[in-house]
Amino acid sequence: MSNNSTPDLKTIKQLFDTCIDLPADHRERLLRESAAEVPILEEVRRLLAIADREADSQRHVDIIDRQLRDLSQNLQRGQQLGPYEIEQEIGRGGMGIVFLARRIDGNYEQKVALKIAPSFASREELRHFHQERQILARLQHPNIAMLLDGGATDDQRPYLVMEYVDxxxxxxxxxxxxxxxxxxxxxxxxxxxxxxxxxxxxxxxxxxxxxxxxxxxxxxxxxxxxxxxxxxxxxxxxxxxxxxxxxxxxxxxxxxxxxxxxxxxxxxxxxxxxxxxxxxxxxxxxxxxxxxxxxxxxxxxxxxxxxxxxxxxxxxxxxxxxxxxxxxxxxxxxxxxxxxxxxxxxxxxxxxxxxxxxxxxxxTPPSFIYRSGKLVSRYPAASVLSLSVFLAISGGFAAAMYLASKLRDERDNLIVAQKEIKRQAQxxxxxxxxxxxxxxxxxxxxxxxxxxDVDQLLDISVKNTRDSLQDEPAVKAQLLKTLAKVKYRTGKYKDAVALQLESLNIADSFAGPDREERAADLSKLGDYYREANDLESAFHALKQAEELLQQKPDPMLNAINQSRLGVVMEQWGKPRQAIEALNRAERYWRKQADKGGDTGTSTRYNLAISYYGIADFPTAAKLHKQVLDERIARYGKDHPQTLNSYHNLAQCYMRLNRLAEARKYLQLAYETGKKIFSPDHITLRTTARQYARLLRKMGYYRRGIDILSESLNVDAQNRETTALLLATRGNLYFEMGMLAEARDDLDQSYKIFNEILPDSSSISFLSRSILGEVMTATGDREAGFALLAKIRQLNAEQYGEDDYGIAGNDFRLARIALREGRLDEVQSHIDHARTINEKFFARNHPIQLELDILEAQLAVKQANFSQGRSLYEKLLARMMETFPEDAPILSVTRSALGETLLHTGEADKGRQLIAENLRQIEANTPPQAIQHQAGKIRANKLL
Incomplete structure (x- = not known):
């Protein structure tokens, strides 16, 4: 066979894999009954004979190395695999060959390392290859080359696409x-x-x-x-x-x-x-x-x-x-x-x-001379001065007594050290x-x-540890603590809590660790509780650690504990307490040369989230920009944590009415994220939600729905992001008038939030508020108003009566009143919302513009077309300061303005506006959308 007979190799592999575990007579019968050509059958028989001579543990591995590896991996420069083009071989090993490749589909410029399994790989090799893919998919660390993509060649060789490290x-x-x-x-x-x-x-x-x-x-x-x-x-x-x-x-x-x-x-x-x-x-x-x-x-x-x-x-x-x-x-x-x-x-x-x-x-074995030498090397000037003064004052006898005392102390220290070394060795x-x-x-x-699987192995280890070491409680406590950390790393947060508590209780029974070690263990326990969604227990554990650290201060541990406490306070719906704790941690990190490294960056990230929660958007944006710059410097522009910062900064820019910058960062984060993340990744899903929210504000309703639906049509384990995605899509459906779809999404979101978050958590305020409005339009009017009132009260308790969340509540009440024809109530709600929003948002901010739209709609509903025309003209002028020229929301507004012109003596100009903007409206809104239907109705008036 020639070196280019890839189809023949594929047939050989299939026959070889089928025959390898069969008895000899069954093999021959299967080969005779196959439709393969004689040279192929002879090659399979030859390989089977070699395999039979090998030890079981080596059989499937060594055949390929000796026979077909080079034959089956001869890829040429310019050959294309998916969107990647091979440039050159850059390495080879036992599990495959690595090529330098580049992406050529035009969507994303990137050099990658592409690792391909041999085309005649054994089952064992393929298992190793797939295992490597699973390993790399789980590892996201700035010092580990990241998995970007994967696929298979035409002859079914799996390949991995990895970050190319130059x-x-x-x-x-x-x-x-x-x-x-x-x-x-x-x-x-x-x-x-x-x-x-x-x-x-x-x-x-x-x-x-x-x-x-x-x-x-x-x-x-x-x-x-x-x-x-x-x-x-x-x-x-x-x-x-x-x-x-x-x-x-x-x-x-x-x-x-x-x-x-x-x-x-x-x-x-x-x-x-x-x-x-x-x-x-x-x-x-x-x-x-x-x-x-x-x-x-x-x-x-x-x-x-x-x-x-x-x-x-x-x-x-x-x-x-x-x-x-x-x-x-x-x-x-x-x-x-x-x-x-x-x-x-x-x-x-x-x-x-x-x-x-x-x-x-x-x-290095401890000794007085060794420890003294280390002390002198750290503080040379002070050590020399101290020694000089000591010798001058004490004289020979005092020096001898001092050395004798030190020798006794050293002996005692050695005894203690020996016990500690023995415990550590155990x-x-x-x-x-x-x-x-x-x-x-x-x-x-x-x-x-x-x-x-991993869970079974861990459970076996937990049981063995619990059933043993009764006479070695210190060792048992340490092992349980280690297993708790592993459980935490594998997502078994409740198991981690149980093991950490057990370790702490055992430590207490034998005099226990020192205050610093116990504080560290309690702080970790608080983190485990938080991930297990038990925020109250997390708070108490972290406060206990805080009390111990006040008695024996450890600046770094205290900073870590305060940072964890801040995250718990934020999730608990107490952003101001979160800011206090996180600022205490940040004051320590600022003193460090590296600003706390990853831990300091995480503190600043959570601090930005908390400032966003109290509507201090300039401070939040400044912190998020700092975090983004740090992550780009540390990880690069395409790292998952960097992409997470893109969309958080964009969220702040949306609040600050910097929509062009927000769109740039969100589009970058979303398009890059789709290429490096699996569809269920939390960062990609969060970015998709934020991007869809911005698209909704700009009028790209179809695109927003598509992005959200794509993220929801995957089996994802993070339930909080699922709830937020459902709430965002439900709001989009509602904006378009698709009430049944909106209610279904919002009900699902509400159910998830009730299961994973306390009632006071502000994370769910917006989605529950939207649900309240939708309920009033879908047959549950009284329950909807009750839910709106409840969210308003919770919002006021946490953030005050003048918070922009209260303004959002008034906005929804105004829309309900307009829909129900209670026109005398609409303006009062708009005025109250406006008074609050002016404290937070520029006059041309989308949140303010939504109130302008309501006012213009109210005027048209009252048949006051002159006022409606004036309001729509002012609205359109403000929108053009905020949105790009091609934003569909401008076409919707121009069409509405055109309708008022039909009633105010400028019918020709009104018809022109309606006709010119209908195509843009139809392109970006589905037929069920209110905006789409209103545009069609206006166009029909022209016929």
Whole structure:
């Protein structure tokens, strides 16, 4: 067969997959009965014979490597896959080939990395490939290359479209930039952030090496290639065997090369090898010309030399700077036994951070001289001065007594430290055992044919932890706390609450943690409660943490706790209390060099939301713009968090009547979001809702309905966004006069809000208010008025009688009165709403213009066409200051003005206006819309 016989390869694969698990006689019968040509049958028989000679664990994997990988992956430059065009190959590995590609459909200019599975991939390879897609879809972190898209080739090869990272391996970047030791460590901490984030999502990378850690020209770290990652998800994975396939031996851990279970400790070792490379320019086990057997023996049995003694090209990389703590940190991460390494990536990060702050590190055994040396290095001037004064005053005897006392204190400290080290070792050992048990529970041998998913594995781990460790309460409390965090990360918020409470109760029973640790645990409990929609319990937990922190202040922990408290207050419908708490957190972040990093940005984001809630739109817009700039600098223009900021800033601009800017940001966010998010993603759905709201104001009713319906026609788990989307579409339907559809959407929205939010939550005020108006028009008049009155009261209690939400209530009462013919009441409601709105909105703001429309409609309803004409002319002038020239809402207004001209002696001009604007109205409103029907009625008057 020729190298270009892709259809033949597809047939071979189908026959091979069908036959591989059948007995020999059944295989032959199936092959004889197939319609395949003789060369194809011979090739299948040859591959089956090879497969039969292989060990079961290798059978499906190795055949492809030896036989058909290069044959089946020879894509040419210019070949198109979906909207992407191949440019060149940029890498290949055990799970596929990676190409540089670019999007060519004209909708979105972007270079991407496109990874394609082999066309003769085995079931095992395809499973790994699809697993990588699931892994990447779950990981959204600034230091992890993001999944953008996916698809399949014509011959059914799956492919992934990933963020293209234009960078260099971290080791090359450090060398080329001639980074000093501290700069390399700070860069390494970003790698740890990414790995730790993956671990929190139950994902182990298992192939950390310089080639999988790229650094861009701006200095941003990106972790790549989760192709050999391990995820606790399915019984298809054998937790007892780790294949060497796809790994680089120079950076593999002892347990990997021995085929033993891999845990998060495997990634700690991988990070250790990377750190060693950054220190020395070499891997801890250089391969050179050694055989694989010798390399494996070295990895398993030979401890690498301390980095400070390693030479490259005859020189030592950093010389004496690596002696002591750097040597010890790398050595601890590279221990042969997983339980002797750092128990987590977080511990490794913490030790490096301590080293950078010139504080004692865990990897170096404590001693008085060591601690004193660290103290002197942090405060050299003060230490020298103190020592001089001390020696001058105390003399030799006093110095001797002082040293004796210090030795006694050091002895006591060592005893305490030994106890703490023993407790931490017990916890680390138990944690390693817990992870091992979780992996083993997913193995086919223990699963007995069942599919074991993440939830089952966690439940097994929770039960095992609860049923054991009765004589080790401190270890048990720590493990339960860890499991609570994992439950939280996987969206099981109520389970996280229960486990965190259990951990706290156990800690209380054995004297418990210190105040700072207990405050941190209570603060996390508050966050878990909030996600579980128990805002009252969240508030009490966070207030308890606040009280403890007043007794033992910790500025950073206090800032985090206040930030969490602010979010709870906002969701509880108490924006002013939220602002107080968030400002307390922000005052701390402002003092930090990085303004608090991600956490500080999140605080400012929530602060902007709260200012928006009290109608301080200029402050909200300023904060949202700051957050947007920070996110663009940190993540880039297309990151999910950046897109979230686009639509929040646009929302503020809508309130400030800066509609052109609002439309620009919303259109950018929506169109970009559709290309990088799944349809059920919360950011995309929130953006769709906001974009549709702006389109409604501008008169693009059809487009607004289409966008909202597209977002609602997916199975999404976030119920709050579903409720908000339904409310927005219900309002749009109502604006168009489609009452049945409006009522159905608003009823569904109301039901969801009642189930997930307290009655006082302002998030649902608008949708419930719209429902009240719709109820008055659909047969539930009294209940509708009662609901409007209730929302008005709740709004006044939270925001005051002069809040713009009260003005919105009057606007709805005015529309109801106009519809019901109670014309004498309409103007009083309009006047009251106007008085309030003038405090918040410019005279040409859409909210003010809606009142102008009502006034003009009232004049026409009263047959006062002269006044109606005057009001419509003024309205049109204000609208033209606000909306783009092609906005359909202008055509609707011009058509209404034309009708008044028919009655005021300028019939020809009126007919012209009606005729000129009818096409625009018909193009942007469905036939059921009131605007559409009114335009047709006016046009019919001309016939």
């Amino acid at each position: 960078g260099r391996p971290i080791s090359d970047y450090c060398h080329d930039q001639q980074l000093d030791l501290d700069a390399r460590l700070r860069l390494f901490l970003s790698v740890c952030d990414a790995v730790s984030y993956a671990h929190s999502h139950l994902i182990i990378h298992r192939d950390i090496k310089p080639e999988n850690v790229l650094v861009t020209a701006s200095g941003q770290v990106k972790l790549l290639d989760f192709g050999v990652s391990k995820v606790l998800q399915s019984d298809h994975q054998n937790a007892q065997v780790t294949q060497l396939k796809g790994l680089t031996l120079a950076y593999a851990s002892p347990e990997q090369v021995r085929g033993e279970p891999t845990t998060t400790a495997t990634d700690v070792y991988g990070l250790g090898t990377l750190l060693y490379r950054l220190f020395t320019g070499l891997s801890p086990h250089p391969c050179g010309d050694s055989s694989a057997e010798k390399i494996i023996e070295a990895i398993c049995l030979t401890s690498p030399a301390p980095p400070s003694r390693v030479t490259k090209d005859g020189t030592v990389a950093f010389g004496s700077k690596l002696k002591g703590d750097p040597d010890n940190i790398a050595g601890k991460a590279l221990r042969k036994e997983p339980h002797n390494r750092y128990s987590s990536v977080g511990e490794l990060q913490a030790d490096i951070a301590r080293y950078l702050r010139r504080e004692p590190v865990q990897a 916890t680390a050992g138990r944690t390693a055992q817990l992870l091992t048990d979780m992996f083993l529970a997913a193995s086919p041998r223990n699963a007995h044919g069942r599919t074991v």
